[in-house]
Amino acid sequence: xxxxxxxxxxxxxxxxxxxGLNVIPTKNEIPTQAGKTETVPVTVRNDGQDVVHVQASLSxxxxxxxxxxxxxAPGKSAFSLAPYMSVNPREFDIQPGQFQQVRVxxxxxxxxxxxxxxxxxxxxxxxxxxGSIGFSERIASKFYALVGDTGRIxxxxxxxxxxxxxxxxxxxxxxxxxxxxxxxxxGRVEIRKAGQVVEKLPVATQQLVERGSRVVLEATGKxxxxxxxxxxxxxxxxxxxxxxxxxxxxxx
Amino acid sequence: MKRILAIAATAIAAxxxxxxxxxxxTFSYGSVKLQWNVPLTATLNVHTNYNAxxxxxxxxxxxxxxxxxxxxxxxxxxxxxxMNYGTLAVNPAAVVSCTYKNxxxxxxxxxxxxxxxxxxxxxAEVPAGTGFCAYPNGLTFGGVGTAAATQSVRAADPGVATFxxxxxxxxxxxxxxxxxxxxxxxxxxxxxxQPNAVYTGEYLAGGTGLNVIGSATPPSGVVWAGxxxxxxxxKNAPATSGxxxxxxxxxxxxx
Numbered sequence: 001x002x003x004x005x006x007x008x009x010x011x012x013x014x015x016x017x018x019x020g021l022n023v024i025p026t027k028n029e030i031p032t033q034a035g036k037t038e039t040v041p042v043t044v045r046n047d048g049q050d051v052v053h054v055q056a057s058l059s060x061x062x063x064x065x066x067x068x069x070x071x072x073a074p075g076k077s078a079f080s081l082a083p084y085m086s087v088n089p090r091e092f093d094i095q096p097g098q099f100q101q102v103r104v105x106x107x108x109x110x111x112x113x114x115x116x117x118x119x120x121x122x123x124x125x126x127x128x129x130x131g132s133i134g135f136s137e138r139i140a141s142k143f144y145a146l147v148g149d150t151g152r153i154x155x156x157x158x159x160x161x162x163x164x165x166x167x168x169x170x171x172x173x174x175x176x177x178x179x180x181x182x183x184x185x186x187g188r189v190e191i192r193k194a195g196q197v198v199e200k201l202p203v204a205t206q207q208l209v210e211r212g213s214r215v216v217l218e219a220t221g222k223x224x225x226x227x228x229x230x231x232x233x234x235x236x237x238x239x240x241x242x243x244x245x246x247x248x249x250x251x252x
Numbered sequence: 253m254k255r256i257l258a259i260a261a262t263a264i265a266a267x268x269x270x271x272x273x274x275x276x277x278t279f280s281y282g283s284v285k286l287q288w289n290v291p292l293t294a295t296l297n298v299h300t301n302y303n304a305x306x307x308x309x310x311x312x313x314x315x316x317x318x319x320x321x322x323x324x325x326x327x328x329x330x331x332x333x334x335m336n337y338g339t340l341a342v343n344p345a346a347v348v349s350c351t352y353k354n355x356x357x358x359x360x361x362x363x364x365x366x367x368x369x370x371x372x373x374x375x376a377e378v379p380a381g382t383g384f385c386a387y388p389n390g391l392t393f394g395g396v397g398t399a400a401a402t403q404s405v406r407a408a409d410p411g412v413a414t415f416x417x418x419x420x421x422x423x424x425x426x427x428x429x430x431x432x433x434x435x436x437x438x439x440x441x442x443x444x445x446q447p448n449a450v451y452t453g454e455y456l457a458g459g460t461g462l463n464v465i466g467s468a469t470p471p472s473g474v475v476w477a478g479x480x481x482x483x484x485x486x487k488n489a490p491a492t493s494g495x496x497x498x499x500x501x502x503x504x505x506x507x
Contacts, residue, residue: 018308018332019298025291026364026506047295068460069367069505119505126499132334133481133498135356137298140505184507205468206365208507 019124020047021054023139028104032145037107042141044102044122046094053125055091056102058082061119061142065216067207074118079180079211081116081145084108106145113150114180115211118143146181154179155209155237157245159216160189162231169221173203173233173245176214183209187235189219193227204235224251294362296504300335302357306401306476308332314353316409319343323350337483344488347412353404354389355481358502360397363470365507368397368477371461372432373499380418381489384500385427386462389478393428397465397475404480415486427482430500431461461503468507 022045032038046052060077064070074082085106092100108116123138159174171189185207191199201219209215232246303309311328315337322341330336337350358368370386372378386393387410390402411424420429465477 020295020359022293022295024293026294026362027292045295047297068463070460121503123501127334129331129334129336131338132336133500135298135300135333135335135500135502137296137502137504139294139296140503142506206507207468 018048018050019052019135019137020049021045021052021122021124021137021139022047022099023122023141026140027142027144029144029146032106032108032147034108034110034112034147037105038145039103039105040143042102042104042120042122043099044094045099046096049096051093051095053091053093054100055123055125056087056089057121057123058085058087059119059121059140061117061210063208063210063213063215065214067215067217071119077117079114079116080118081106081108081143082118084116085118085143087120104143106143108145108147112147115144115146115151115182117145117182117210144182151181152179153181153183153237153239155183155185155235155239155243157233157235157243158214160231160233160245160247162247162249165220167223169224169231169249169251171201171203171219171221171231171233173217173219173235174214175204175209175217175235175237175243177209177211177237179239180211182211183237183239185209185215185217185235185237187217187233189221190232190234191221191224192230192232198224198229203233209237226251290363292362292364292506294360294364294366294504294506296368296502297359298333298502299357299359300333300355301330301352302354302401302403302478304401304403306357306359306478309354316351316353316406318347318349318409318412322348335481340483340485342485342487342489342491346487347415347484349385349409349412349482349484351387351406351409351480351482353406353480354478355386356479356500356502357401358464358477359401360465360471360475360477360504361473362475362504362506365466365468365470366475367460367466367505368464369461369503369505370430370464371501371503372430373501377498378432379490379492381415381486383413383415383420383484383486384430385413385420385423385482385484386430386464387427387480387482388464389480391465391477393465394463395465396467396471397477399473399476401476402478404478406480410482413482413484415484418486420484423482428462430481433461433501460505461501464502 058074060072121138124136126134126136163170185204189201203217203219234244301309317323413420414422
């Protein structure tokens, strides 16, 4: 009798039901050859206290001008790897403390050059309860496939402008990825007066810029005395040379 | 075996013998190339109705209504990852809101640049006239997060949101709108299925949602983000058939 009661109590106790996922790697940069099939493992681990159901789905992405990720249906990007990719298994349960290894295979077709990318999201399935908000989480594992030696790093500053801001100067720098691989941009803007640097402003730290995308970097400087100044942007995007641009502005 | 050893010994001896006297103090250096690769990795844990430790806080919750009687805290029935606002009293002439204190805690560990976002899945789950605002606890949305779980100090509802054409156009001070994903749900099966398609687009978000925390550099340790979550109902919001539920996704993307 006591055992039966204990069993009922145990069964009716709420499950921990937390979610905790670990994904490794969350970025994959894989050199390949057109027509060759590559297979890469991704490990998904359940760090929570309850069994979790995980679904893998593909999503294309790019970087918006504001530097944020934008996600698209798989295959929508001009440089999508999704149409050439398969994931197995696509759905699985993971016990607490256990992991599932997922095999990701892709074959970039012949005549493709440069880099192709997509994301695999590993997402937990939320538990639906009437009258409540259920939660799920998803972690991205990015895949970049670079075909042979066709990768070309390229970037250019296509705009430097200074906009008045209350009590300050806002410098806007446009950077465009003109290569065929993703790049990370670091850089600064120097405010100069008569050739002398009066202020240095960081505008980018490891800012991701995907193939074919453009970002607008911003930095706000201090209030300046009246006069004519130059804003000089210097960006390092990992290419053989730095890129930059400048503009002249007047503070009244 | 003996023969091999003998040959090796002879070779060593011969090598020693042929060394010129002038080279006796000259050393020959070799180098070993050490190469390794550390992959990017990330772990994200999520709890609702969180306590001081960032874990699930128990069966009772704390709700603040924008006016008396709008909502009432639940004395029991809460489970982790399912937040219950109970029954809300809609007002035909004014927006009402109900704020869930210590609603969501996120715990992140990663060795790379990171960004954590949140969004609600599909408009079907959140009808017109209904919307959510999030209020950060001890952090700034879009910032790097906190070193430990931080609980809310809120003692009242922060004030209702502003609706425009059935959608929240502005939250009360300190709040941020939680967007609704504009993508599609392609796999809604109640039971696990194995999609036949080459790929699926489950809960695909058109944008990134609300940027909760992020940094261009990896964190030195565990990073936390906590928030209160406010449910807003536009004036005379339509009644729902039975109890309505919604899904919120917490998304992590490394650089």
